[in-house]
Amino acid sequence: MAALTIDDICCSYNGKAVLDGLSLRVESNEIMCLLGASGCGKTTLLKAVAGLLPVSGGDICINSRKVNGNGAAVVPEERNIGMIFQDYALFPHLNVAQNVAFGLQSKESNKAVIRTRVDEVLELVNLAGLGERYPHQLSGGQQQRVAIARALICRPQLMLLDEPFSNIDTQVRMRLISEIRSLLKEQGISAIFVTHSKEEAFAFADKLALFRQGHIEQVGRPQTLYQHPQTPFVADFLGQSNYVPATVHDSHSLQTPLGRIASLAAISAEPGSEGRLLLRPRQLLLSEAEQGNGRVLEQQFLGAHTRCLVECQGLTLEVSINEPLPAVANVQVTVAPHALTFFPDEAERRREVA
Known part of the structure; x- marks a missing residue:
């Protein structure tokens, strides 16, 4: 009851x-x-x-x-x-x-x-x-x-x-x-x-x-x-959001400026659909790499974690890491395996009109 x-x-x-x-x-x-x-x-x-x-x-x-x-x-x-x-x-x-x-x-x-x-x-x-x-x-x-x-x-x-x-x-x-x-x-x-x-x-x-x-x-x-x-x-109200332009490659992967990213769950959009991929700061991983695809712009030590701003493929991404990195370090940015959240552009336009 x-x-x-x-x-x-x-x-x-x-x-x-x-x-x-x-x-x-x-x-x-x-x-x-x-x-x-x-x-x-x-x-x-x-x-x-x-x-x-x-x-x-x-x-x-x-x-x-x-x-x-x-x-x-x-x-x-x-x-x-x-x-x-x-x-x-x-x-x-x-x-x-x-x-x-x-x-x-x-x-x-x-x-x-x-x-x-x-x-x-x-x-x-x-x-x-x-x-x-x-x-x-x-x-x-x-x-x-x-x-x-x-x-x-x-x-x-x-x-x-x-x-x-x-x-x-x-x-x-x-x-x-x-x-x-x-x-x-x-x-x-x-x-x-x-x-x-x-x-x-x-x-x-x-x-x-x-x-x-x-x-x-x-x-x-x-x-x-x-x-x-x-x-x-909902994404923005409940936490920090990074949005990456994305196109659906198939039912389990997206093509993005960070490369092709696999999803642990099916993506509910047709191949070829364009939109945005949501990435939380903890869903991005950094590793020092001289020839990496990103560069550290700013860091803030917040006690339980360090807030890190990274420039990568023309995008500015917020990443949450455990230990600070060397200033202005070159890094490799990758995405932790998870079920991707994808917002198709057409769906967002329909919602705004409604």
Whole structure:
């Protein structure tokens, strides 16, 4: 059973369509990330799912229960969802335990039950023993854990997270991402996570929906979108891209200025088709060679790797290497074996017209 089904929904602001016929499915215990630039519609979709924004068309179902569409409009508090925000939204005059208990108090009158449940969720988010502290006495990471505990206390079927890590220091952020992901999986809670950071999306999500101007450009596993993007927009948004002019030689090779390059998977274009070959910096290999086909123009040491700009056959390519090369070195540029991503020119023109 799908945790969330969104079918052909439409939302507008001041008469202007933000989402127009958008559909998406989130499976049980799956974490779906909505990724995109500011203003692309991802937060609008989150608000529509939460019931905080009216839907002018289409259907939304949470665990097979219709909450929008055909006259249905279930109020947010009856959708059994949890929400975690960018700014934590904690009450400064309430202590941690009181903040966490706030949402449950309207559903449960037994104070002993509430106290027990508060203790349970504080233990889950590693805040046991901190119930008497106030928000200003906590670090940013601890405040976000309080917000998570508050969202968990009513045992939601679906968790909505709106850029929850953007106000947290980088060193703490990745640890918290790992903790929350593990927690959602252990509790069997499905989630939709909104961010504009591809690093957060890669680390947190099972699937990724990349937004562009109110529609989804591509949806799938993060590795699939990065390694096999369907459009140059997806390729460029998710990482550094090199584009090399190419012509399809046969079903498993392309002719390029770097020579003929073989593909480990079939190329879905007819022989003779012209277009561009996508090459990620890690898909290019360099070796020092006095009579090589390339020359190093610039290098930047970035800690985990070195960014290297190379001139090769009239192209400027960005290559990621482990160890720096001698300045202005001559190199041989080759392509690591992989399934090639080829964008035919005609396909791109049709997409632009559409």
